Amino acid sequence: MDQKTKDSMILLEHLPFATDRGIAEKARIGLIVLATDYTIEHEWRRIMTDLKGVALYHSRILNDAQITPETLRAMEPRIAQSADVILPGADFDVIAYGCTSASMAIGEEKVFERIREVRPHVECTTPITAAFAAFRSFGARRIGVLTPYRADVNRIVANYISARGFTVPVFGSFNEEDDNIVARITPKSIKDGILAIKKRAEIDAVFVSCTSVRLAEAAADIEREIGLPVTSSNHAMAWHALRLARYEEKLPQWGKLFTLPLTA
Structure with a gap:
């Protein structure tokens, strides 16, 4: 900006402003997607796109396209980093790990531990x-x-x-x-x-x-x-993530599950 422009322009700085939760007024949900997965983002977007106040963010985790017990367990050390890069420092209601068989091969609690290394106290879910x-x-x-x-x-x-x-x-x-x-x-x-x-x-x-x-x-x-x-896997985990985030509206177009609350 040259001096002439500065002299002729009214400059308003440090204007007051207020903040809210942005587009995540009702729920901010993070999703860790397998590098080889073609489907989960599509299905979750279809379910959540029209849900006002629900925001979905995702990252990818490196995995092998060949699904074996060994390749599934190999993902465990990578989970924390994949959780950490989703809006670093932001608060989330829920973070979901998107691999069914790995959640069983590694164990759900181990998955949750890895996520909470970088996102303490967040609600977690896996497909299983x-x-x-x-x-x-x-x-x-x-x-x-x-x-x-x-x-x-x-x-x-x-x-x-x-x-x-x-x-x-x-x-x-x-x-x-x-x-x-x-x-x-x-x-x-x-x-x-x-x-x-x-x-x-x-x-x-x-x-x-x-x-x-x-x-x-x-x-x-x-x-x-x-x-x-x-x-x-995708259907149940989308419902579970919404319910964990306290989004309770019924969505019968997605089947019986989306009309139900969580059961203790």
Whole structure:
């Protein structure tokens, strides 16, 4: 700015202002997304975009596209850094870690510890944490499970769910270990897998595991067809994050779960 401009311009500095929570008036939610995930951001945006006062922020965490117990556990040391780079220094209501199988391979409490190394006292969730909360809100004990994983990862999933007081009478899998391929499994294939599970055993609800799988937009229609509540990693965790942030509005277009409160 030259001297002539300075001399001719009225300059107003240090004007008074007030602050609020910005676009996160009701909830500020952080999400750690796998580097290989194509799906979770799309499904969470679809669910949350029209929720006034809810703000979603995310980062990515390096992972291997090949889903094995070893590659899943290798993510643990990277979780804190991925949580730290989401609006550094800002307060969050909830931070979610977006990998279902890793949450079981590492352990939910270990995931929460890593997040809270850099975000003390924040509410945390993972897809399996959210799934358990969903089962309780559904009043469901007998869970039909559908996954894309290979056999050794499936054993971790089945054992983890069963060890926490739920029964898994039927377990279906596409047995695909490449996350890039899992993201392209068609919604019809997912629905057909759910229908096959429903036919094989008496169950109270269906859980589709893996954040790369596309289910959220079809959940309500599938529920109407099979007469049972249905949820998935992304679907359950979006609901759980909202409820942990005390966002209680009902969103029936996303299925039964989004009409329910958290159950203690």
